[in-house]
Amino acid sequence: MCLKALNTTFCASAMGVRALKPRMKWIVILIFIVGQIHVDLVLIEARYQRAVFQGSEEVLKRDFQLRYGDKWQSIWEASDNASEEDIKKAEELAEGLAELVSARIDDLETAALYAKYGRNLTLEPQVKLGMELLGKAEALEKMLRWGLVMHFSDEVISAPPYLAKLLLKLIQHDVKLDVDLWEELERYSRDYSSMAFLEGLLTGDFDEELHKALYGAPASQLKIGRATVYTSDVGLVVNPAYSPEELLGVLLQIKKRRADMLARALSLHGEYEFSEEYRCGSQYISLDGSAEKSGVIAICPWLSYSRRLWRRARNLILIVEGSRPPQLRQFKYGVIFIRGGEAEVIKPYTPSKIFEYIIDVLYGAGFYVLEGEESSAF
Numbered sequence: 001m002c003l004k005a006l007n008t009t010f011c012a013s014a015m016g017v018r019a020l021k022p023r024m025k026w027i028v029i030l031i032f033i034v035g036q037i038h039v040d041l042v043l044i045e046a047r048y049q050r051a052v053f054q055g056s057e058e059v060l061k062r063d064f065q066l067r068y069g070d071k072w073q074s075i076w077e078a079s080d081n082a083s084e085e086d087i088k089k090a091e092e093l094a095e096g097l098a099e100l101v102s103a104r105i106d107d108l109e110t111a112a113l114y115a116k117y118g119r120n121l122t123l124e125p126q127v128k129l130g131m132e133l134l135g136k137a138e139a140l141e142k143m144l145r146w147g148l149v150m151h152f153s154d155e156v157i158s159a160p161p162y163l164a165k166l167l168l169k170l171i172q173h174d175v176k177l178d179v180d181l182w183e184e185l186e187r188y189s190r191d192y193s194s195m196a197f198l199e200g201l202l203t204g205d206f207d208e209e210l211h212k213a214l215y216g217a218p219a220s221q222l223k224i225g226r227a228t229v230y231t232s233d234v235g236l237v238v239n240p241a242y243s244p245e246e247l248l249g250v251l252l253q254i255k256k257r258r259a260d261m262l263a264r265a266l267s268l269h270g271e272y273e274f275s276e277e278y279r280c281g282s283q284y285i286s287l288d289g290s291a292e293k294s295g296v297i298a299i300c301p302w303l304s305y306s307r308r309l310w311r312r313a314r315n316l317i318l319i320v321e322g323s324r325p326p327q328l329r330q331f332k333y334g335v336i337f338i339r340g341g342e343a344e345v346i347k348p349y350t351p352s353k354i355f356e357y358i359i360d361v362l363y364g365a366g367f368y369v370l371e372g373e374e375s376s377a378f
Contacts, residue, residue: 054153113139125234182250194224198236199302220232262338291314
Protein backbone atom coordinates (compact mmCIF):
# COMPACT_ATOMS: atom_id res chain seq x y z
CA MET A 1 0.00 0.00 0.00
CA CYS A 2 1.42 3.42 -0.96
CA LEU A 3 0.13 6.87 -0.07
CA LYS A 4 1.45 10.05 -1.66
CA ALA A 5 1.38 13.03 0.75
CA LEU A 6 2.81 16.35 -0.33
CA ASN A 7 6.27 15.59 -1.73
CA THR A 8 6.83 12.14 -0.18
CA THR A 9 5.38 8.70 -0.82
CA PHE A 10 4.50 6.55 2.18
CA CYS A 11 4.55 2.82 1.50
CA ALA A 12 3.87 -0.23 3.62
CA SER A 13 3.91 -3.87 2.68
CA ALA A 14 0.56 -5.48 2.00
CA MET A 15 1.19 -7.92 4.83
CA GLY A 16 2.07 -5.07 7.23
CA VAL A 17 -1.05 -3.08 6.37
CA ARG A 18 -3.33 -6.11 6.56
CA ALA A 19 -1.89 -6.86 10.00
CA LEU A 20 -3.24 -3.56 11.29
CA LYS A 21 -6.83 -3.07 12.29
CA PRO A 22 -8.64 -0.55 10.01
CA ARG A 23 -8.76 2.11 12.72
CA MET A 24 -5.06 1.73 13.55
CA LYS A 25 -4.19 1.81 9.87
CA TRP A 26 -5.77 5.24 9.44
CA ILE A 27 -4.10 6.53 12.61
CA VAL A 28 -0.70 5.56 11.18
CA ILE A 29 -1.54 7.27 7.90
CA LEU A 30 -2.75 10.40 9.71
CA ILE A 31 0.44 10.57 11.81
CA PHE A 32 2.45 10.35 8.61
CA ILE A 33 0.49 13.15 6.92
CA VAL A 34 0.74 15.48 9.93
CA GLY A 35 4.46 14.83 10.22
CA GLN A 36 4.96 15.47 6.53
CA ILE A 37 3.02 18.77 6.69
CA HIS A 38 5.29 19.83 9.57
CA VAL A 39 8.40 19.00 7.54
CA ASP A 40 7.10 20.95 4.55
CA LEU A 41 6.31 24.01 6.71
CA VAL A 42 9.82 23.92 8.17
CA LEU A 43 11.24 23.82 4.67
CA ILE A 44 9.00 26.69 3.55
CA GLU A 45 10.16 28.71 6.58
CA ALA A 46 13.79 27.97 5.76
CA ARG A 47 13.43 28.76 2.07
CA TYR A 48 11.63 32.01 2.91
CA GLN A 49 14.53 33.24 5.02
CA ARG A 50 17.10 32.27 2.41
CA ALA A 51 15.08 34.11 -0.23
CA VAL A 52 14.88 37.38 1.74
CA PHE A 53 18.24 37.33 3.51
CA GLN A 54 21.03 39.63 2.35
CA GLY A 55 24.26 39.16 4.26
CA SER A 56 26.94 36.72 5.29
CA GLU A 57 26.30 32.99 5.20
CA GLU A 58 27.67 32.59 8.73
CA VAL A 59 24.87 34.73 10.21
CA LEU A 60 22.21 32.82 8.29
CA LYS A 61 23.63 29.44 9.28
CA ARG A 62 23.62 30.52 12.92
CA ASP A 63 19.85 31.14 12.66
CA PHE A 64 19.38 27.68 11.14
CA GLN A 65 21.42 26.04 13.90
CA LEU A 66 19.38 27.74 16.61
CA ARG A 67 16.04 27.02 14.96
CA TYR A 68 16.53 23.50 13.63
CA GLY A 69 19.12 21.98 15.96
CA ASP A 70 20.71 18.75 14.69
CA LYS A 71 18.66 18.85 11.49
CA TRP A 72 19.92 22.27 10.40
CA GLN A 73 22.38 21.00 7.77
CA SER A 74 19.88 18.81 5.92
CA ILE A 75 17.37 21.68 5.95
CA TRP A 76 20.11 24.02 4.75
CA GLU A 77 20.79 21.77 1.76
CA ALA A 78 17.09 21.29 1.04
CA SER A 79 16.49 25.06 1.05
CA ASP A 80 19.17 25.85 -1.52
CA ASN A 81 18.20 27.93 -4.58
CA ALA A 82 15.35 29.71 -2.77
CA SER A 83 13.54 32.30 -4.86
CA GLU A 84 10.72 34.84 -4.97
CA GLU A 85 8.27 31.95 -5.31
CA ASP A 86 9.21 30.78 -1.82
CA ILE A 87 8.32 34.19 -0.40
CA LYS A 88 4.88 33.97 -2.01
CA LYS A 89 4.39 30.43 -0.74
CA ALA A 90 5.19 31.52 2.82
CA GLU A 91 2.61 34.30 2.55
CA GLU A 92 0.01 31.80 1.32
CA LEU A 93 0.74 29.42 4.20
CA ALA A 94 0.99 32.12 6.88
CA GLU A 95 -1.49 30.40 9.20
CA GLY A 96 0.45 27.13 9.19
CA LEU A 97 3.77 28.91 9.72
CA ALA A 98 2.30 30.85 12.63
CA GLU A 99 1.20 27.57 14.24
CA LEU A 100 4.68 26.15 13.66
CA VAL A 101 6.32 29.07 15.46
CA SER A 102 3.68 29.17 18.20
CA ALA A 103 4.34 25.50 19.01
CA ARG A 104 8.02 26.27 19.61
CA ILE A 105 7.41 29.13 22.07
CA ASP A 106 8.20 27.96 25.60
CA ASP A 107 8.30 31.38 27.27
CA LEU A 108 5.05 33.16 26.54
CA GLU A 109 5.92 36.26 28.59
CA THR A 110 9.08 36.96 26.59
CA ALA A 111 7.24 36.46 23.30
CA ALA A 112 4.42 38.75 24.44
CA LEU A 113 6.83 41.47 25.62
CA TYR A 114 8.53 41.45 22.24
CA ALA A 115 5.22 41.56 20.37
CA LYS A 116 3.88 44.36 22.56
CA TYR A 117 6.95 46.54 22.96
CA GLY A 118 10.03 45.26 21.15
CA ARG A 119 8.99 44.69 17.56
CA ASN A 120 9.71 48.27 16.48
CA LEU A 121 13.41 47.65 17.15
CA THR A 122 15.16 46.25 14.09
CA LEU A 123 18.94 46.34 14.57
CA GLU A 124 20.25 43.30 16.43
CA PRO A 125 22.13 45.26 19.15
CA GLN A 126 19.04 47.40 19.73
CA VAL A 127 16.78 44.35 20.03
CA LYS A 128 19.20 42.74 22.48
CA LEU A 129 19.53 45.85 24.66
CA GLY A 130 15.82 46.67 24.43
CA MET A 131 14.77 43.22 25.62
CA GLU A 132 17.34 43.43 28.44
CA LEU A 133 15.68 46.66 29.58
CA LEU A 134 12.39 44.75 29.62
CA GLY A 135 14.02 42.25 31.98
CA LYS A 136 14.63 39.52 29.39
CA ALA A 137 18.39 39.26 28.94
CA GLU A 138 18.22 35.92 27.07
CA ALA A 139 15.34 36.91 24.81
CA LEU A 140 17.18 37.34 21.52
CA GLU A 141 18.50 33.79 21.32
CA LYS A 142 15.14 32.39 22.40
CA MET A 143 13.25 34.34 19.75
CA LEU A 144 15.67 33.27 17.02
CA ARG A 145 15.25 29.66 18.15
CA TRP A 146 11.47 29.94 17.95
CA GLY A 147 11.52 31.63 14.56
CA LEU A 148 9.58 34.54 16.08
CA VAL A 149 12.34 36.75 14.69
CA MET A 150 14.96 36.07 12.05
CA HIS A 151 17.86 37.86 10.43
CA PHE A 152 17.03 39.71 7.22
CA SER A 153 20.63 40.93 6.97
CA ASP A 154 23.73 40.70 9.17
CA GLU A 155 22.32 43.29 11.60
CA VAL A 156 18.60 43.60 10.82
CA ILE A 157 16.32 41.34 12.86
CA SER A 158 12.56 41.30 12.68
CA ALA A 159 9.50 39.11 12.86
CA PRO A 160 8.65 37.83 9.36
CA PRO A 161 5.46 39.36 7.91
CA TYR A 162 3.65 36.02 7.85
CA LEU A 163 3.57 36.14 11.68
CA ALA A 164 1.45 39.31 11.79
CA LYS A 165 -1.62 37.54 13.23
CA LEU A 166 0.47 35.66 15.78
CA LEU A 167 1.99 38.93 16.97
CA LEU A 168 -1.48 40.42 17.39
CA LYS A 169 -2.49 37.38 19.41
CA LEU A 170 0.61 37.68 21.62
CA ILE A 171 -0.10 41.37 22.24
CA GLN A 172 -3.36 40.35 23.92
CA HIS A 173 -1.46 38.31 26.50
CA ASP A 174 -1.31 40.09 29.86
CA VAL A 175 2.29 40.86 30.81
CA LYS A 176 3.61 42.54 33.94
CA LEU A 177 5.84 45.54 33.34
CA ASP A 178 7.52 46.67 36.56
CA VAL A 179 9.46 49.66 35.22
CA ASP A 180 8.66 53.08 36.69
CA LEU A 181 10.51 55.80 34.79
CA TRP A 182 10.36 58.28 37.67
CA GLU A 183 11.90 55.80 40.11
CA GLU A 184 14.57 54.70 37.62
CA LEU A 185 15.64 58.27 36.82
CA GLU A 186 15.32 59.64 40.36
CA ARG A 187 17.84 57.05 41.51
CA TYR A 188 20.46 58.59 39.20
CA SER A 189 19.40 62.23 39.51
CA ARG A 190 22.51 63.21 41.48
CA ASP A 191 24.78 61.80 38.81
CA TYR A 192 24.78 65.18 37.09
CA SER A 193 27.15 64.28 34.27
CA SER A 194 25.04 61.26 33.27
CA MET A 195 21.78 63.20 33.50
CA ALA A 196 23.17 66.01 31.35
CA PHE A 197 24.51 63.52 28.81
CA LEU A 198 21.20 61.66 28.66
CA GLU A 199 19.23 64.88 28.23
CA GLY A 200 21.53 65.97 25.41
CA LEU A 201 21.11 62.62 23.65
CA LEU A 202 17.32 62.70 23.98
CA THR A 203 17.02 66.28 22.68
CA GLY A 204 19.63 65.84 19.96
CA ASP A 205 21.58 68.95 20.96
CA PHE A 206 24.40 67.35 22.95
CA ASP A 207 27.52 69.54 22.89
CA GLU A 208 30.63 67.47 23.57
CA GLU A 209 32.93 70.47 24.00
CA LEU A 210 30.62 72.04 26.59
CA HIS A 211 30.22 68.73 28.39
CA LYS A 212 33.99 68.26 28.58
CA ALA A 213 34.41 71.76 30.02
CA LEU A 214 31.99 71.21 32.91
CA TYR A 215 32.04 67.43 33.45
CA GLY A 216 34.94 65.90 31.56
CA ALA A 217 34.77 63.44 28.65
CA PRO A 218 31.32 61.87 28.08
CA ALA A 219 30.90 58.21 28.96
CA SER A 220 31.31 55.59 26.22
CA GLN A 221 28.64 53.53 28.00
CA LEU A 222 25.73 54.65 30.14
CA LYS A 223 22.97 52.63 31.79
CA ILE A 224 20.20 54.31 33.75
CA GLY A 225 18.54 51.40 35.54
CA ARG A 226 15.97 49.80 33.25
CA ALA A 227 15.01 53.12 31.69
CA THR A 228 17.67 53.42 29.01
CA VAL A 229 21.13 52.34 27.94
CA TYR A 230 23.73 53.99 25.72
CA THR A 231 26.83 52.60 24.04
CA SER A 232 29.02 54.53 21.66
CA ASP A 233 28.67 51.88 18.92
CA VAL A 234 24.88 51.38 19.18
CA GLY A 235 23.64 54.75 20.41
CA LEU A 236 20.77 55.36 22.83
CA VAL A 237 18.18 52.62 23.39
CA VAL A 238 15.14 53.53 25.48
CA ASN A 239 13.09 50.88 27.26
CA PRO A 240 10.74 49.77 24.43
CA ALA A 241 7.70 50.15 26.68
CA TYR A 242 8.24 53.91 26.56
CA SER A 243 9.03 56.46 23.89
CA PRO A 244 12.07 58.78 23.99
CA GLU A 245 9.59 61.66 24.41
CA GLU A 246 8.09 60.03 27.51
CA LEU A 247 11.55 59.48 28.98
CA LEU A 248 12.55 63.09 28.32
CA GLY A 249 9.28 64.30 29.84
CA VAL A 250 9.93 62.48 33.12
CA LEU A 251 13.58 63.57 33.12
CA LEU A 252 12.52 67.22 32.84
CA GLN A 253 9.88 66.82 35.57
CA ILE A 254 12.62 65.68 37.95
CA LYS A 255 14.88 68.48 36.76
CA LYS A 256 12.15 71.08 37.27
CA ARG A 257 11.45 69.90 40.80
CA ARG A 258 15.14 70.14 41.71
CA ALA A 259 15.54 73.51 39.97
CA ASP A 260 12.53 74.92 41.83
CA MET A 261 13.99 73.76 45.15
CA LEU A 262 17.37 75.28 44.29
CA ALA A 263 15.77 78.59 43.30
CA ARG A 264 14.00 78.78 46.66
CA ALA A 265 17.26 78.07 48.49
CA LEU A 266 19.07 80.83 46.57
CA SER A 267 16.42 83.45 47.45
CA LEU A 268 17.14 85.52 44.34
CA HIS A 269 14.98 88.54 43.57
CA GLY A 270 13.15 88.70 40.27
CA GLU A 271 10.70 86.62 38.27
CA TYR A 272 11.41 82.87 38.24
CA GLU A 273 10.06 80.12 36.00
CA PHE A 274 11.21 76.78 34.70
CA SER A 275 11.88 77.46 31.03
CA GLU A 276 10.95 74.73 28.55
CA GLU A 277 13.17 76.50 26.01
CA TYR A 278 16.23 76.49 28.23
CA ARG A 279 15.30 73.28 30.07
CA CYS A 280 16.47 75.01 33.25
CA GLY A 281 15.06 77.32 35.84
CA SER A 282 15.22 80.87 34.52
CA GLN A 283 15.38 83.99 36.67
CA TYR A 284 15.60 87.44 35.07
CA ILE A 285 17.29 90.04 37.26
CA SER A 286 17.67 93.77 36.60
CA LEU A 287 19.42 95.91 39.20
CA ASP A 288 18.75 99.32 37.66
CA GLY A 289 17.18 98.66 34.27
CA SER A 290 20.48 98.97 32.40
CA ALA A 291 21.84 96.19 30.18
CA GLU A 292 25.06 96.10 32.19
CA LYS A 293 23.23 95.30 35.41
CA SER A 294 20.60 92.98 33.95
CA GLY A 295 20.86 89.31 33.09
CA VAL A 296 19.40 85.82 33.13
CA ILE A 297 20.29 83.32 35.83
CA ALA A 298 19.97 79.76 34.49
CA ILE A 299 19.36 77.44 37.44
CA CYS A 300 20.22 73.97 36.19
CA PRO A 301 20.50 70.94 38.49
CA TRP A 302 22.51 69.52 35.60
CA LEU A 303 23.74 71.18 32.45
CA SER A 304 21.41 71.99 29.56
CA TYR A 305 22.70 72.08 25.99
CA SER A 306 19.76 74.11 24.74
CA ARG A 307 21.05 76.22 21.87
CA ARG A 308 18.60 78.96 22.79
CA LEU A 309 20.17 79.18 26.23
CA TRP A 310 23.74 79.33 24.99
CA ARG A 311 22.96 81.88 22.28
CA ARG A 312 22.55 84.47 25.02
CA ALA A 313 25.74 86.46 24.58
CA ARG A 314 25.40 88.86 27.49
CA ASN A 315 25.12 88.46 31.26
CA LEU A 316 24.21 84.78 31.39
CA ILE A 317 25.02 83.18 34.72
CA LEU A 318 24.84 79.42 35.11
CA ILE A 319 24.06 77.83 38.47
CA VAL A 320 24.46 74.04 38.54
CA GLU A 321 24.51 71.39 41.24
CA GLY A 322 27.70 69.47 41.95
CA SER A 323 31.39 70.21 42.38
CA ARG A 324 33.65 72.29 40.16
CA PRO A 325 35.75 70.05 37.88
CA PRO A 326 39.47 70.50 38.64
CA GLN A 327 40.28 71.54 35.07
CA LEU A 328 37.77 74.40 35.03
CA ARG A 329 39.38 77.67 36.21
CA GLN A 330 37.60 80.21 34.04
CA PHE A 331 34.69 80.18 31.62
CA LYS A 332 33.02 82.39 29.05
CA TYR A 333 30.05 82.81 31.39
CA GLY A 334 29.92 82.96 35.16
CA VAL A 335 29.33 79.51 36.64
CA ILE A 336 28.39 78.70 40.23
CA PHE A 337 28.52 75.09 41.47
CA ILE A 338 26.19 74.41 44.39
CA ARG A 339 26.85 71.49 46.71
CA GLY A 340 24.87 71.44 49.93
CA GLY A 341 25.58 74.75 51.66
CA GLU A 342 28.68 75.50 49.58
CA ALA A 343 29.02 77.51 46.38
CA GLU A 344 32.13 77.31 44.18
CA VAL A 345 32.49 80.27 41.84
CA ILE A 346 33.96 80.36 38.33
CA LYS A 347 34.15 83.97 37.21
CA PRO A 348 33.40 84.96 33.60
CA TYR A 349 36.18 86.19 31.30
CA THR A 350 34.62 89.65 31.30
CA PRO A 351 33.87 91.26 34.71
CA SER A 352 30.13 91.40 35.36
CA LYS A 353 28.20 93.60 37.80
CA ILE A 354 25.30 91.17 37.84
CA PHE A 355 27.65 88.29 38.67
CA GLU A 356 29.12 90.19 41.62
CA TYR A 357 25.58 90.85 42.82
CA ILE A 358 24.78 87.11 42.73
CA ILE A 359 27.88 86.40 44.83
CA ASP A 360 26.65 88.88 47.44
CA VAL A 361 23.24 87.19 47.44
CA LEU A 362 24.88 83.81 48.07
CA TYR A 363 26.73 85.18 51.07
CA GLY A 364 23.49 86.71 52.33
CA ALA A 365 21.64 83.39 51.92
CA GLY A 366 24.18 81.67 54.18
CA PHE A 367 26.21 79.81 51.55
CA TYR A 368 29.90 79.17 52.16
CA VAL A 369 31.30 80.77 49.00
CA LEU A 370 34.62 79.64 47.52
CA GLU A 371 36.10 82.22 45.16
CA GLY A 372 39.32 82.61 43.17
CA GLU A 373 42.35 80.80 44.62
CA GLU A 374 40.26 79.41 47.46
CA SER A 375 37.97 77.69 44.95
CA SER A 376 40.90 76.42 42.86
CA ALA A 377 42.50 74.84 45.90
CA PHE A 378 39.29 73.19 47.07
